[in-house]
Amino acid sequence: MTLFLLGLIISWVVCHWYTHQSISWECERLGGFYVGRKTYRVIEVVDLDVKPVEVKFEPISDVILEAERK
Numbered sequence: 001m002t003l004f005l006l007g008l009i010i011s012w013v014v015c016h017w018y019t020h021q022s023i024s025w026e027c028e029r030l031g032g033f034y035v036g037r038k039t040y041r042v043i044e045v046v047d048l049d050v051k052p053v054e055v056k057f058e059p060i061s062d063v064i065l066e067a068e069r070k
Contacts, residue, residue, distance in 0.1 A: 032041040
């Protein structure tokens, strides 16, 4: 019985890891994944191990804003 429970726990951990890896691989390669008849599309992939780059935006001039309004 102990070996059965140990095998069950190990197989659950491996399956859990493989499922998450499979979904992440499909999201990165294909931009989404499917489950049954539903397709899920990925909007953004964020890697927490990579330090984000800070982007500084310049204020938009009034001339550009006025051109966009027209």
